[in-house]
Amino acid sequence: MxxxxxxxxxxxxxxxxxxxxxxxxxxxxxxxxxxxxxxxxxxxxxxxxxxxxxxxxxxxxxxxxxxxxxxxxxxxxxxxxxxxxxxxxxxxxxxxxxxxxxxxxxxxxxxxxxxxxxxxxxxxxxxxxxxxxxxxxxxxxxxxxxxxxxxxxxxxxxxxxxxxxxxxxxxxxxxxxxxxxxxxxxxxxxxxxxxxxxxxxxxxxxxxxxxxxxxxxxxxxxxxxxxxLPSPKPRKEKPERDCAMLVLTRGGAVLLERRPSTGIWGGLWSLPEFPDAEALASGCADMGLDASLAQRMGGLAHVFTHFKLNIEPWYLEWDAPETEEPTCEDHIWVSKQDLANAALPAPVRKILDGLAGSEPMLF
Ligand code: SF4
Incomplete structure (x- = not known):
């Protein structure tokens, strides 16, 4: 044997x-x-x-x-x-x-x-x-x-x-x-x-x-x-991190921001991210937006190799004329049609897919 x-x-x-x-x-x-x-x-x-x-x-x-x-x-x-x-x-x-x-x-x-x-x-x-x-x-x-x-x-x-x-x-x-x-x-x-x-x-x-x-x-x-076999690794709980993401729409387009070239989702386009809902509200205020109108969407979790990210998305429709821009850099408005070709991380795409499929249609 x-x-x-x-x-x-x-x-x-x-x-x-x-x-x-x-x-x-x-x-x-x-x-x-x-x-x-x-x-x-x-x-x-x-x-x-x-x-x-x-x-x-x-x-x-x-x-x-x-x-x-x-x-x-x-x-x-x-x-x-x-x-x-x-x-x-x-x-x-x-x-x-x-x-x-x-x-x-x-x-x-x-x-x-x-x-x-x-x-x-x-x-x-x-x-x-x-x-x-x-x-x-x-x-x-x-x-x-x-x-x-x-x-x-x-x-x-x-x-x-x-x-x-x-x-x-x-x-x-x-x-x-x-x-x-x-x-x-x-x-x-x-x-x-x-x-x-x-x-x-x-x-x-x-x-x-x-x-x-x-x-x-x-x-x-x-x-x-x-x-x-293989011998199991000792179980270790993954650390968790929370964040809030702003889903800001205007006339059928959504605001995306480019992630820094290093770190998670480096170089991809994502939703503006904040440590929590409070920081998101002050980020909105900095952009001249009324955060009290933001609606909380269903949250989701994404598991990375070393930690779990809990995402709390907030939806806000911006009714300003299209000539006005939020005052922040490295941001673009992307139409619903162009989202299909945008370099988005999977959970962000999931949030936006949910938005498109919601009743009443938000896009
Ligand atoms: S499947 Fe894997 S465990 Fe089973 S006989 Fe083959 S090598 Fe061995």
Whole structure:
């Protein structure tokens, strides 16, 4: 019976690779290309995001920015609408910075090894290895969240995966697996196979061990310990933050303000935000608006990686003539029609969708 110390590694990559070729995913839009730009884009979009969500974003992004040069030449505000709703917006800002860096420092050619790719902004070791495996067939292991789940279960590696010692044990195992693998190993299929196994078979809640090609050598399956691996993180309550947002409309348009380029939703357009309703009222007064006419809308919460944001939206219709503007900078009026194309964070879009669908119609 396999256990944590003697689980064989010798047939692991071959089994994963053969299974991928037989039963893995082959029709995703970023498969079948060796263009490192397309592969890089897909890998960045897939971080923290489901494949089904990424497909539409990926296609639209490439239509608008088909090459590294096209992306580098664009301004950041032209890029953000193509990321709006995907979340984790630092990814888009880093992507844009990377494109410029590649054009300036690499003569517009994507770096040719995972070690070089990992020097670019926002690209870690695992993502760099995945790009190099798919684009160049480089023999470097990956270790993303899905792969960590497969490795911890299959090889019986305990310990919180974000802990340095556990992470090192995982990388060491991934290296050892490749060291023992035959030179003919198809790195692209092996890498894709690990990703496919983690997301479609060895799933977080209910691993489908009955159809897993690794069942015969899996530690967790043999010991019935699938639910214990990966070792759960100690529960920690997320801190919460409250804010109030002003939904100010005028003649069928809504007022948006640009977020600072760093921090949450950096560079996106959002509703004017205040720490609480009181600050919102004085913000309204600063703009010459009567806050007592504002109506409270249904609140909503948005969960970020490190905290939960409770949003209290307030609706106010401004009946001033269109020539008058609120006295604040970096604000624009956006018509209902143009909102569809605006780079809005998902919760802000939800608030505005609710506004459009309310009775009586507020837009
Ligand atoms: S046998 Fe089950 S637990 Fe083990 S790798 Fe396969 S799906 Fe995961």
């Amino acid at each position: 396999p256990n944590a110390s003697n689980t064989p590694v010798s047939d692991f990559p071959g089994t994963v690779t053969e299974w991928q070729k037989r039963e893995g995913r082959h029709h995703l839009p970023w498969q079948g290309t060796r263009d490192p730009y397309c592969i890089w884009l897909s890998e960045i979009m897939l971080q923290q995001t489901q494949v089904t969500t990424v497909i539409g974003y990926y296609t639209r992004f490439l239509e608008r920015f088909p090459t590294i040069q096209a992306l580098a030449q664009a301004e950041q505000e032209e890029v953000m609408p193509y990321w709006a709703g995907l979340g984790y917006y630092a990814r888009a800002r880093n992507l844009h910075r990377c494109a410029r860096e590649i054009c300036q420092n690499w003569s517009g050619r994507f770096p040719g090894t995972s070690a070089e790719i990992a020097t670019l902004p926002g690209i870690g070791r695992s993502t760099a290895a995945a790009i190099a495996a798919f684009a160049y067939g480089e023999r470097s292991p990956i270790m993303d969240g899905n792969v960590k789940r497969v490795f911890t279960r299959h090889f019986g590696i305990f310990g919180v995966t974000s802990a340095r010692v556990t992470e090192q044990a995982l990388w060491d195992k991934a290296d050892a697996v490749l060291t023992d693998a035959p030179p003919s190993l198809d790195m692209a299929a092996y890498t894709q196979g690990l990703m496919d196994l983690g997301s479609t078979v060895c799933m977080r809640g209910k691993p489908a061990c009955g159809r897993c090609p690794l069942q015969h050598s899996c530690y967790a399956y043999a010991e019935g310990r699938q639910s214990e």
